[in-house]
């Protein structure tokens with residue numbers, strides 16, 4: 001399970017295995033495949049990051065819009081991706097009390113109305129109190145600041161997803 005094994009994957013397997021390192025954006029994984037061979041996992045991560053940075057602002061917002069709300073309807077209906085489900089469950093999003101749940105729903109809605117994309121945060125790095133605090137604070141920012149902030153969080157999520165795939169996926 002090393003970068004040589006990742007480099008040896010045909011693109012179909014590469015996209016099957018790594019296609020959700022950026023939530024619901026397998027096009028990013030498919031695009032960076034042509035940059036093989038990667039010298040390290042960090043080099044693969046850097047290629048993903050560079051691809052994202054080269055997108056126009058509308059593309060970056062598109063990436064954010066592919067993310068499900070935290071504690072939102074996809075969590076309630078059980079339709080989150082496996083990765084997102086683990087992240088949201090781990091940070092307590094499935095165990096909000098009714099006050100926290102309604103505050104989260106109200107602030108998520110306020111955030112989306114203000115910016116036109118959802119609030120994104122690397123859930124694995126925070127607990128529910130911290131997420132609510134950040135959501136409240138970030139609602140006050142400017143749109144460009146939030147776009148950049150959300151993309152930073154996407155990269156943190158991607159980093160942790162890549163790490164756990166390479167550590168645990170025995171297909172690699």
Ligand SMILES: NC(=O)N[C@H]1NC(=O)NC1=O
Pocket residue numbers: 023067068069070083084085087088118119120121122123124157
């Ligand atoms: N909206 C949002 O932040 N979603 C996510 N964050 C995370 O760590 N996993 C997600 O699905």
